Amino acid sequence: MLSKLAVFLYVVLQSAEPVRVLVTGAAGQIAYSLLFGIAKGDVFGKDQPITLILLDITPMLPVLDGVVMELQDCALPLLREVIPTDKEEVAFKDLDAAILVGSMPRREGMERKDLLKANVAIFKSQGAALEKYAKKTVKVLVVGNPANTNCLIAAKSAPSIPKENFSCLTRLDHNRARSQVAMRCGVPATQVKNVIIWGNHSSTQYPDVHHCKVNMAGSDLACFDAVKDDDWLKGAFISTVQQRGAAVIAARKLSSAMSAAKAICDHMRDIWSGTPEGEFVSMGVYSSSNSYGVAEDLIYSFPVHIKDKQWKIVDGLAINDFSRGKMDATAAELVEERDTAVTFLSA
Structure with missing residues (x-):
């Protein structure tokens, strides 16, 4: 006989409205590692039903059919429906959350401006689809690289959705930095908090531990x-985090799909549920108020607190000359990327 709690949970699950979640590039490696975590409740909550919408290009639809079969075969209680599609009008309809993983990868012989041009076309189209079909409250996470600038283009192409609803993934870099410190200190990564990734998700990013705390023997110590x-x-810590993605590709001959998927789950879970008191995380968010001297109209990674699904940049952190130089360098790269991308946006 079912307990009263089991009956209550069953009723709640049956009556709750599913969250509509889009994953683009859904036939790819990152999505394959990501979808199970979303569908089993790691992101939006253990009592929140999910409708998953999987978007990819037409030639990948047979692969998507296989992904759908696997999700069905997991027999997950929260997963209400899985919708594979190659049509934006289907994929972006009434969304609560959009995780934009798919992008044009850099190919041999391709210059950076060519990569930007190809991705501007993709994210201009997806931004327009968000504008036309999604809820105005939709939370949008851009993963596909160059993530910061792709995110900015999507936001500019969806003018009626608040720019604060858009963010890009630097949580993977944040997790990498946290893990490097933890291994160096011989503690679990959970005992390292408040690392910061400033700037671009690129080799110019600045992993900053000047405000990081490490819990050792029950006491919080400054990272240094x-x-x-x-x-x-x-030195080596910063370059290791900056180059970690390339190192994984060199060793594995494939990109860092598992850790990227985990970081996406972390990022979206924090948007939905908030960050612990006294802790902050790194996210690429819209720069609108010259925070820390960063130019406006960029998607730049800052330390943020999140509450009630709203992020707020952590103010008042002391910035020394060493940090200032690295923060400015990555901002300069983002300004150059933005200015190049905007010329394609208006073309």
């Missing part, structure tokens, strides 16, 4: 005091 190796923190 816990690690006790300033040269490593200002």
Whole structure:
């Protein structure tokens, strides 16, 4: 006989309105690692039903059919419906959340401006589809690279959706930085908090641990005091995080799909549920108020608190000359990317 709690949970699950979640590039590696986590409740909550919409290009529809079969075969209680499609008008309709994973990858011989031009076309179209079909409250996470600038183009192409609803993924870099410090100190990554990724999701990003705390033997220590190796923190640590994606590709011959999927889940879960008191995370968000001297009209990674599905940049952190130089360098790259992309946007 079912307990009263089981009956209550069953009634709640049956009556709750499903969250409509889009994943683009849904036949790809990252999505394959991501979809199970979303569907089993790791992102939007253990009592929140899900409708998954899977968008990819037409030649990938047979692969999507296989992904749908696997999701069905998982027999997940929260998964109400899976909709595979190659049509934007189907994919973007009435969305609560959009995770834009698919983008044009850089190919051999392709210049950066060619990559930007191809992706401007994709994210201009997807932004317009968000504008036309999605809820105005939709939360949009851009993963496909160059993620910051792709996110900006999508936001500009959806003018009636608040720019604060758009963010890009730098949580993978955040997790990498946290893990590097944890391994160096011999503690679990959960005991490292408040690392920061500033700027672009590229090799110019700045992993900053000047405000990081490491819990060791029950006490929170400043990261520099816990690690006790300033040269490593200002040198090899930064370059390791900056180049980690390339290192994974060199070793695995494939991109970092598993860790990217985990970071996407972390990012969207925090948007939905908020960040713990006293902790902040890194997200690429819209720069509109010259925070930390960063130019306006960029998607730039900042430390943020999240509450009630709204992010707020953490104000008042001291910035030394070492950090200032690296923050400015990655901002300059983003300004150049934006200015190039905007010429294609208006073409």
